[in-house]
Amino acid sequence: MSHTLYTASVQRVQRCELAVPGSNPGMFEKALKSGVDFIFLDLEDAVAPDDKLQARKNVIEAINDLDWKGHGITLSVRINGLDTQYMVRDVVDLVEQAGAKIDTILIPKVGVYGDVYMVEAMLNQLEMQQGLKNKIGIEALIETALGMANVEDIARQGALGRLEALHFGVADYAASNRARTVNIGGLNPDYPGDQWHAAISRMTVACRAYGLRPIDGPFGDLKDPDGYRQAARRAAALGCEGKWAIHPSQIELANEVFTPPAAEVEKAKRILAALQEAAAQGKGAASLDGRLIDAASERMANNVVRAAEAIAAKTK
Numbered sequence: 001m002s003h004t005l006y007t008a009s010v011q012r013v014q015r016c017e018l019a020v021p022g023s024n025p026g027m028f029e030k031a032l033k034s035g036v037d038f039i040f041l042d043l044e045d046a047v048a049p050d051d052k053l054q055a056r057k058n059v060i061e062a063i064n065d066l067d068w069k070g071h072g073i074t075l076s077v078r079i080n081g082l083d084t085q086y087m088v089r090d091v092v093d094l095v096e097q098a099g100a101k102i103d104t105i106l107i108p109k110v111g112v113y114g115d116v117y118m119v120e121a122m123l124n125q126l127e128m129q130q131g132l133k134n135k136i137g138i139e140a141l142i143e144t145a146l147g148m149a150n151v152e153d154i155a156r157q158g159a160l161g162r163l164e165a166l167h168f169g170v171a172d173y174a175a176s177n178r179a180r181t182v183n184i185g186g187l188n189p190d191y192p193g194d195q196w197h198a199a200i201s202r203m204t205v206a207c208r209a210y211g212l213r214p215i216d217g218p219f220g221d222l223k224d225p226d227g228y229r230q231a232a233r234r235a236a237a238l239g240c241e242g243k244w245a246i247h248p249s250q251i252e253l254a255n256e257v258f259t260p261p262a263a264e265v266e267k268a269k270r271i272l273a274a275l276q277e278a279a280a281q282g283k284g285a286a287s288l289d290g291r292l293i294d295a296a297s298e299r300m301a302n303n304v305v306r307a308a309e310a311i312a313a314k315t316k
Contacts, residue, residue, distance in 0.1 A: 006211035010137055010164050012074055012103075013037045013314045014213055014242040016254035017167075019078075021046035022055030028062045032071050036251045037242070037314070039068070040076040043090055044108050052086050056093060063098040072314060076139065078106040082115050091119060095126040095136070104137040104164060109172065111146035113157040120161050138162040142203050143169025143217070144176040155206035165213035167244070168200050168235075171220070184220025185231050194234055204239040216243040225253055232257040241307075260308045268301035268308075 017038035020031045023046070031039050041062065047055045059077060068075045077094055080086035094102060107119055116138060123136050140163060142151055155166060171184045179195065180188050188195055200216060207214035216235035219228045228250055232243045236257055243254045260268075271288060275298050278286035285294040 006159050006209065008164075008211040008213070011310065012164070012213070013310050014074070014165070014215060015258035015311070016242055016245050016251050017076070017215060018245045018248065018251060019046065019218070022059040023047045023051040025058045025062060028058075028066060030248065032066050032068065032073065034248045034251055036073065036245065036248075037255075038074045038076065040078045040106050042078045043086070044078050044080050052080065056086075056090060060093060060097045063094075063101050068101065074103045075101065076104040076106050077102060078108060078141075079119075081109050082107075082118060083109075088122075091122050092126065095123065095132075096130060099127065099130055099132050099136065100134060102136050104139050106139045106141065106167070108141045108169070109144055109147065110140040110142060110154060111144055112150050113154045116140055116154060116158045116161075116163055120163075123162065135162065137164040139165040139167060139215075141167045141169045141172075141217075143167075143172035145173075146176075148173070148199055148202065151203055151206045152209075155210040155212055159210035159212060163212060165215055166203050166207050167215045168196070168203055168217045168240075170196060170217045173199060184218055186219070186221060186224075186227065197234070197238070200235055200240065201238050208239060213242075214240045216240045218244045218246045219250070220246065222247050222249060225249070228253050229257060259311055260304050264304055268304035271297050271301040 014037055016036050018031055018036045020027050020039055020041050022041050022043050041059045043055055079090040142148055174181045204214040219231050232254055242258050245251045271293050274286045274288045
């Protein structure tokens, strides 16, 4: 193991993240009671330009008036892009008027680390100005060719500050690469396999190297729950911790995939017990169910057990 290690500074359960348009306040109460782990109130793509200012007011009011913490929800806001005239006031107004109740800011279309640095510098100043005791985290959407080309640098430098997670934004990523696809998150039948595999894998490796959470993005076909499950399973197999929901009907699907099954948790505990017994006998490896297990098995088993414990603690 390298002497250089990056550990996660903030642990959060993020099996599913529900996107809620800031321009539709009628959805806020339903989202609050949906049982989802994470919600981002959206000021960006889901809001038409003429509705941006009112959406910001709606979101600030909802953050202050609704009991998100009491419903076990981690609350994020997706601000507008750094290339728009809305982004500065998004950050300033959110922190000045509701900063104590915001867990993270989600930055869209991050292309270089400097994009993260700009928002972080603003948060540093605004938190001091407001005397906030909580530290607002940052999450970044990797959804352009430029962002993916720089994903390792974004993760490496961002991990030294507020950056907690990277999200794969499949729709804009497809557009940026001029990729042919059948729908948001869907697969092109002409491609022999999963056309998003390489991108999600690269982002996940960058996250795991530098202590960040990798989160898969949206799946657009609400009438295809099996397609959603398959996409979630592929992301989970690559190491993602969760996936977006663009409709409450997708929450249960994501929770199903990203919650370790009871049988898997039980096996992980058996692996840890067997290795502990072997260690007491001066052995570095053991046999369980006819298979060799060793230190690598222990690390994998610990991942499963810790995830299950975190989910259990949240859902009590």
